[in-house]
Amino acid sequence: MDIATAPASIDNAAEQSAPLRLTGSLVHPMSLSLEALRQYPAVTCPAFDLRCYTTQRFIRTVPPYRGARLTDLLEAAQLRNDVHGDFKRMVFLAVGHDGYFVTFSWHELFNTPVGQQVIVAYECGDTTLDAQQGAPVLFSGADLVPAPRHVKRLARIEARVLAL
Numbered sequence: 001m002d003i004a005t006a007p008a009s010i011d012n013a014a015e016q017s018a019p020l021r022l023t024g025s026l027v028h029p030m031s032l033s034l035e036a037l038r039q040y041p042a043v044t045c046p047a048f049d050l051r052c053y054t055t056q057r058f059i060r061t062v063p064p065y066r067g068a069r070l071t072d073l074l075e076a077a078q079l080r081n082d083v084h085g086d087f088k089r090m091v092f093l094a095v096g097h098d099g100y101f102v103t104f105s106w107h108e109l110f111n112t113p114v115g116q117q118v119i120v121a122y123e124c125g126d127t128t129l130d131a132q133q134g135a136p137v138l139f140s141g142a143d144l145v146p147a148p149r150h151v152k153r154l155a156r157i158e159a160r161v162l163a164l
């Protein structure tokens with residue numbers, strides 16, 4: 001019996017089906033499967049060159065992503081606004097399964113053109129993405145250097161109100 005590989009395959013199966021969670025300062029925290037993401041209006045972004053910010057290394061040209069807007073998902077989950085002005089101090093963490101994470105501010109998402117191009121993708125070109133291919137992928141299409149806010153295996157979006 002191969003006792004070394006059995007638990008690993010169970011963990012792998014669990015992670016494959018793990019839904020994207022929307023957590024934190026929300027009226028309706030949510031869990032969204034790849035199928036559930038398809039219930040939201042689909043947007044397609046242009047193909048782009050993936051380039052690392054740190055090294056400036058060209059990684060590859062990525063075909064057009066198709067997915068749901070992050071702002072549409074957050075509107076469905078409804079942001080809490082417990083204290084007047086909370087949105088001014090609200091940030092969002094986009095966390096990958098490996099612990100890699102990046103941030104967005106409320107103003108960036110809801111009050112600049114950047115937010116209109118932040119998508120949670122489940123298709124790339126002609127390919128439907130599964131977890132092994134990195135789905136769901138968070139992608140910020142207006143960024144000058146796209147790799148940092150291109151989060152593979154997105155696990156969680158957390159809304160937080162910052163305090164001094």
Ligand SMILES: Nc1nc2c(c(=O)[nH]1)N[C@H]1C(S)=C(S)[C@@H](COP(=O)(O)O)O[C@H]1N2
Nearest residue numbers: 052059096097098100147148150151152153
């Ligand atoms: N989940 C996750 N996404 C990530 C990263 C990571 O470490 N984990 N690194 C980012 C950075 S800094 C770069 S340069 C690219 C690397 O893309 P590649 O793994 O396809 O080469 O992925 C981005 N997305």
Ligand SMILES: [Mo]
Nearest residue numbers: 052053054147
């Ligand atoms: Mo990078």
